[in-house]
């Protein structure tokens with residue numbers, strides 16, 4: 344019998360839906376909007392729309408619609424950046440359905456940035472063509488508000504805001520709904536289909552471009568429900584994150600380098616050509632590691648983004664959000680170098696799904712950053728994530744629309760176990776540890792020590808109530824560190840000082856972890 348984080352007596356009410364979608368970023372809202380309007384949908388989110396990673400996305404959405412572009416070039420770029428472990432069918436689906444995803448947004452009246460020739464397609468790292476459709480430098484906010492507005496018009500979608508997913512209910516291997524905490528009450532939402540679109544776990548790192556709420560809560564709940572979790576060790580660090588005067592991490596979009604900005608080291612040298620033929624537009628993993636090596640070589644942490652030559656008018660118009668934020672931090676980017684450092688930005692690991700968002704648990708689906716379709720391989724191509732949200736959100740809805748629903752929606756039974764007294768360790772300790780041990784470059788010995796420490800913490804034994812988020816964080820940290828320790832090679836968003844080369848003979852595969860089973864390379 345399964346154990347849940349809460350007990351039956353704590354639940355005050357329950358309600359029944361056809362489908363529950365957890366997460367109101369691009370993937371969740373697209374899925375909810377694409378579900379048959381005859382079905383009753385609950386769209387549950389723990390934070391306001393402006394805290395989602397979608398809302399914070401600046402760059403844009405990669406779609407092969409340029410005159411010199413093709414789906415096969417988009418496929419080739421995605422596979423190359425993904426370093427040999429992409430699921431090729433997923434890449435074909437993502438890129439092939441790109442133009443339709445763009446049409447979908449246009450059908451909701453999206454009008455992206457244009458120039459005289461049509462759509463203003465920009466370039467980002469790893470792309471062989473300019474193919475990033477954008478809305479100035481706040482594409483995510485633009486799309487999120489558009490979708491949010493559509494959701495508000497739909498009478499079949501019930502939005503439950505500020506609600507935290509605690510656990511996914513299962514009965515004899517099928518999903519029967521979920522338990523959420525809304526305000527101070529705990530409620531069961533019974534449903535035959537649950538879609539997890541809760542985003543990634545970059546917020547587990549001390550330095551992240553995501554909100555702290557990007558804690559991987561949906562992935563942790565799916566793991567406890569028995570879902571297979573894949574690729575947790577692959578974490579994408581964005582090379583150019585700026586720290587504001589108040590200590591917040593703020594993304595400086597890669598489109599700046601796409602438009603000609605470049606990096607300089609502590610003594611003012613441009614260094615990226617020493618690391619990759621595409622220099623400042625190399626894939627993100629390469630640029631983040633080059634920054635690390637350059638800081639070690641110069642014995643100085645100082646690295647700068649230089650956008651001065653782009654000129655005030657271009658910077659103010661094209662990069663409105665970045666320009667304004669830097670100005671608030673007393674930096675005139677047309678005159679000054681901007682100090683930057685990498686930060687955790689996108690997590691590739693998550694709930695393993697097929698090309699339709701199906702997991703190994705009947706009725707449980709995942710899409711967007713929470714899912715691991717294998718589409719990104721070991722490293723995601725820039726601006727493929729907004730596209731992923733639309734394409735796989737729509738596919739999950741399509742399969743749910745055509746499916747039959749589980750009508751045996753029993754409430755859960757809680758089995759109590761021996762509990763430990765005391766408080767859980769502080770979450771900021773965990774964030775600092777992960778930053779140190781599982782950041783841009785990792786070492787086996789430190790990973791091993793950290794895994795031992797995490798095993799010792801064993802958060803589920805703690806009696807402490809309400810600490811759901813902390814428990815999730817510790818569980819996912821363990822999966823991440825375990826994956827990073829097992830992958831004795833370097834590939835994409837996973838670099839080991841002690842195994843600096845790629846090892847195709849053992850690791851051109853995925854690391855799969857499942858509750859109660861040994862982690863395996865598959």
Ligand code: SIN
Pocket residue numbers: 400401402403595596597598688689724725726727728
């Ligand atoms: C960026 O604007 O640099 C981020 C875009 C992305 O993560 O794909």
